[in-house]
Amino acid sequence: METLITLLVGVLVAVGVYLLLSKEMLRMILGTAILSHAIHLLLLTMGGLKKGDVPLLQESAAEYTDALPQALILTAIVISFAVTAFLLVLSYRVYQESGRGLELRGQKDE
């Protein structure tokens, strides 16, 4: 399972980076969102998957899943949400101010 998720992380990172390198701002924002998905999964995988019970303390459980990555990811999800929201509004504002669509300056051959 861990290996499979790691491969998924690799694919997501590649997609995220490719989007980040594109010219259109919306694609870049999507890229950051996908990159953060990838990193969340990576963090979770590092703690080991399906190794114990849900980290809610109870008498019946013998072993619990690692709670630390979960706490980290929880923070990261919220922050990446904030970043995405801010970037979206920023691109809206850029469009409003410049009125030139949402493309960044590119090379001559594009």
Add this chain to the structure above:
Amino acid sequence: MITVLLAIFIPFIAACLVPFIHKFLTGRRIGWFVMAVPLFLFILLLRLVPSLSDGSTYTYTFPWIPSADVHFSTYLDGLSMIFALLITGIGSLVVLYSIFYLSEREAIGRFYTYLLLFMGAMLGVVLSDNLIVLYVFWELTSISSFLLIAFWYHRKQSRYGAKKSMLITVTGGIFMLAGFLLLYSMTETFSLRELIGMREVIAADSLFVPAMLLVLIGAFTKSAQFPFHIWLPDAMEAPTPVSAYLHSATMVKAGIYLVARFTPVFAGHATWFYIVSCVGLLTMIWGSVNAVKQTDLKALLAFSTVSQLGMIMSLLGVGSLAFASSESTHVALFTAATFAALFHLINHSTFKGSLFMVVGILDHELGTRNIRRLGGLATIMPITFSIALIGSFSMAGLPPFNGFLSKELFFEAMLSLKEANLLTMDSLALLFPLVAWIGSVFTFIYCMIIVFQSFLGKTPEPFPGQRPAHEAPIQMLVAPLVLASLVLLIFFFPNTLGTYILGPAMLAVYPQFESLNGLVPEIHAWHGWKMPIFMTIGVVLLGVLLYRFLRYWKGIYQLGILQWTLDRLYNTFLLWMETTATKITKTYMTGSVRDYVAYIMLFFIAFLGIGLVGIPQFVFDFSKDAPIEINEGLIVFVMMCSSIAILFARSRITAIILNGVLGYSIAILFVVFRAPDLALTQIIVETVTTVLFLLCFYFLPEWRVERKSISMKWRNGLIAAASGIVVTVVALLVQGHSFYPSISVYYESASRLAGGLNVVNTILGDFRAFDTMLEVLVLFIAGLGVFSLVKLRRKKGADHPEKK
């Protein structure tokens, strides 16, 4: 010893206070407060002179950065004392002079702040024992000199001169620092005293010569030695009090101080003698020859300072031979050279200081320093003329002024080379006195130019200056008068100075001597018909002759070799550096964000990729993997497909929905991986994000299908694929290794430690509550940003694009 610490810190404290006190002591009255600082320190230091002449020294240490062996340690001995007295003594006079020199309209507060900053830094240089502390103060003098030269920063020439001096002296300082570090690597100490004590260890080390060269570059740049002297003439753009103080009396002598200080460490080596004395003599003759052709009096004085500094430097070089010879008569001859260097150091400060002040007076009263426009001032300004006469004749080496004594000693030292018979080539022993003599002839000529071309002769028409010329106000004359009387006093009582001030300094340069016996020669104005007096007579005769016929041979300055200047080299080099730097920067700073993202990713790939290459063997351990069930595999497959599909989405709505698929699939994975809190948060956030995307689309235009060139696609694709591969490989490697036990077990006692049963919640709310609080702050700031971007009113006149 508290006095020494006071001496360093009082100027800095006063510099901080100047802007505040300037509010109460308005106008030029602030100068009196500033003048009290060096005067007080001068008296304080003067009180220590008797005990220093008994051979005692004062040290004080407190740890600053002990782990790096850097201590704030001060050390006051005879050598430091000479410089400290010059800094405070000349400093008092210069401040007094500047009170009446500067106009009330100038930024006087700023001027005195810089001046006090310099004073503190310079005292720090000469009183520090620790080399790193010395270096810090050394660079601080460069910075304050930069600020003072650029005091009239609206002038282009001032800015140019300030930059030039800064570049050259700071570069030299960095070389010097490298030398200090080499010394540290040999001896494990930054303390000057300990270094001097370990000079056998240093002499035996293979790094001896590099360290010596590096330290010398620092000293030569600061003391304007050839070929680094080019900054000093341009530094004359500073106000005249600054030129008198920094660029003739104190700062440029920091290099002399350094050479004298390091003489015991390096002097045993012949290279030291050759470099110091040859560079010194070359500087002397170059400076004096160039001084003759100047028409600006301040530029003339600047070249003369260069020349005089070279003379002192060469004397120190000859003095270093005392370490190489064993015969006591020879040792006495060479120590006399160092004695002459220190003696001339003081003399130079007195006569050059007074000459600068005279030039300042001329500039102040007539508005010009050009000797072609001056003349016949002797009858109008008799006191100024007398001071100029005393200063110039002393510099020319004529009796009855102190310059005569030190010039005689200089000739004697140069002649002693032959008698000692230490040089490998006899011709060199002849060449040294000859060069010294020619340099002195030119010195004589430019001294005559100062006196006769500006004060005697015809009064030029039209007379410069708006108002009729008259003698300077008495307040401006006090400081140069004090210096001029010192010139005379030292001539008549040189041995008092020798015993009390120079003697202890000699002990600092020659630590192998137990007492002053044999170190301090008796100075006589007359010592019989010997070679030095013949040389002086020769200088006067030839000098007068050449001066009379100056206009006939001045044409040689137009010759090719003399037209070629180091200045031009400096300017060309600087220009070349600027254009090349711009060219290089422009190749990668394209202004396109995408390129910068590409750089970041490429660095990431290269950095981690190289790290991976270094790993001896790749061990992938899949044995601990959890089993994969069908439904989980299906989700992962869906995610992979949808993420790749995003790349090919034709409309943005497809991309958003695919991104939503990714987000919700991750939520399901969180459920599978026993992370209920994450699943809940992910579902909420994903929903809100998707709504936000859709909302924004209402306002934003549809995206265009990317039309990239093939090469661009390949570039981006390769970078993306490589990033993915690197992340995967690193992650897999990490999973195969476990070096440390997990710390997570600690949090499983959450109910006891934090009173909660949900471990994730206790981590966020109790164990790492501060993190969470700051995270809320981040959210708050992001919210503010969103709000202000949406609500901020658009600039007036800017139409909404849709209306166009």
